Amino acid sequence: MHLLALETSCDETAAAVITETGESTRPWRVGSSVVASQMAIHREWGGVVPELASRQHVRDICGVTEKALADAGQTMADIGAVAVTQGPGLVGSLLVGVSFAKALAWSCGLPVVPVHHLAGHIESLTLAHGELPMPAAVLVVSGGHTSLYLVPAPGAYRLIGRTRDDAAGEAYDKVAKLLGLGYPGGPAIDRLARQGHDRAIRFPSTRLTHADRNEPRSTSGELLPPEIARRVDFSFSGLKTAVLRHVRNAQADGAALPDARVADIAASFQRVVVEALLDRTFEAAQWLGARSIGIAGGVSANSRLRADAEERGGRFGLPVFVPPLWLSTDNAAMIGAAGLRRFRAGHIGAWDFNAEASLPL
Ligand code: KG4
Ligand code: ZN
Numbered sequence: 495m496h497l498l499a500l501e502t503s504c505d506e507t508a509a510a511v512i513t514e515t516g517e518s519t520r521p522w523r524v525g526s527s528v529v530a531s532q533m534a535i536h537r538e539w540g541g542v543v544p545e546l547a548s549r550q551h552v553r554d555i556c557g558v559t560e561k562a563l564a565d566a567g568q569t570m571a572d573i574g575a576v577a578v579t580q581g582p583g584l585v586g587s588l589l590v591g592v593s594f595a596k597a598l599a600w601s602c603g604l605p606v607v608p609v610h611h612l613a614g615h616i617e618s619l620t621l622a623h624g625e626l627p628m629p630a631a632v633l634v635v636s637g638g639h640t641s642l643y644l645v646p647a648p649g650a651y652r653l654i655g656r657t658r659d660d661a662a663g664e665a666y667d668k669v670a671k672l673l674g675l676g677y678p679g680g681p682a683i684d685r686l687a688r689q690g691h692d693r694a695i696r697f698p699s700t701r702l703t704h705a706d707r708n709e710p711r712s713t714s715g716e717l718l719p720p721e722i723a724r725r726v727d728f729s730f731s732g733l734k735t736a737v738l739r740h741v742r743n744a745q746a747d748g749a750a751l752p753d754a755r756v757a758d759i760a761a762s763f764q765r766v767v768v769e770a771l772l773d774r775t776f777e778a779a780q781w782l783g784a785r786s787i788g789i790a791g792g793v794s795a796n797s798r799l800r801a802d803a804e805e806r807g808g809r810f811g812l813p814v815f816v817p818p819l820w821l822s823t824d825n826a827a828m829i830g831a832a833g834l835r836r837f838r839a840g841h842i843g844a845w846d847f848n849a850e851a852s853l854p855l
Pocket of ligand 1: 667684792797824
């Protein structure tokens with residue numbers, strides 16, 4: 495079967511055609527994947543402007559869908575189901591995709607499958623590498639999320655850690671903004687950090703070791719002892735504030751920082767983020783007896799995170815899987831993979847399902 499997938503949760507309008515292979519270890523193949531990025535629009539504003547994002551999705555979605563079908567050499571007559579991101583994300587953006595997917599599916603007499611955006615990121619790993627050795631510890635790290643899941647079996651996702659404040663990608667974007675590196679910040683810091691000294695500045699790393707009033711209700715209670723469950727949560731707002739203070743002090747005379755200094759800040763910030771991500775992922779993986787590690791989402795494009803994860807995986811004797819770059823940032827191919835998984839598990843959306851800004855997985 496061929497499935498058409500749509501993704502409009504943030505600032506990328508994306509459509510893809512995904513085909514079932516009939517092989518259990520490598521269940522899907524990408525027929526096409528088209529992404530219309532709105533980066534140039536939002537860059538002027540230093541971040542995503544929700545209203546502009548929604549309007550641009552409306553402009554782009556027909557063309558992107560037509561191109562995805564054409565690239566796959568197909569028409570709607572070849573498609574067996576439509577999948578769409580239901581949430582989480584910007585609700586105005588999500589509504590464009592959800593409404594379009596429902597109208598298209600209904601007019602073609604097809605079922606529509608609502609998909610969780612993070613299930614899409616997790617399934618980008620299966621799409622690229624086939625089924626991971628299970629149980630797998632999967633870190634989803636993007637502009638909106640930093641969440642750690644245990645995947646005990648294909649299609650089962652159990653949340654074991656999450657950020658208490660900023661997502662890692664959000665921290666990259668905010669730090670890049672205050673360093674004057676523009677939007678999106680992740681790729682800019684990644685590039686610049688290569689020229690810096692990663693121990694030039696000792697930024698603090700936050701470890702949550704005590705109960706506090708912001709503690710979320712545990713979803714992993716049975717999986718991890720409470721003191722470990724707490725340790726695998728993330729926090730990046732303290733780091734962001736530390737970078738802000740450092741920059742303010744260094745710029746006390748109001749002059750711009752020399753390039754070498756900015757590179758040192760970028761490298762030192764990045765080292766703390768990458769260590770925080772990998773420390774928790776590998777700690778949880780060991781506790782849970784995981785047989786593999788997956789890292790997905792926009793920040794998984796980061797070159798230091800990829801290199802360090804690979805190195806650590808070697809040390810721990812755990813294979814590490816990351817998606818190719820075109821599958822790490824937002825795209826519809828991953829939504830198609832998760833959509834086919836759900837469709838085969840018998841999940842079809844009722845015609846009145848809605849876009850959800852926040853949605854648990
Ligand atoms: O998954 P994604 O495309 O969108 C969300 O679902 O949020 O992730 C976007 C995030 C942005 O914060 C961006 O700065 C970050 O991924 N990102 C990176 C890199 N490429 C993208 N962060 C660090 N290093 C990169 N190379
Ligand atoms: Zn995403």
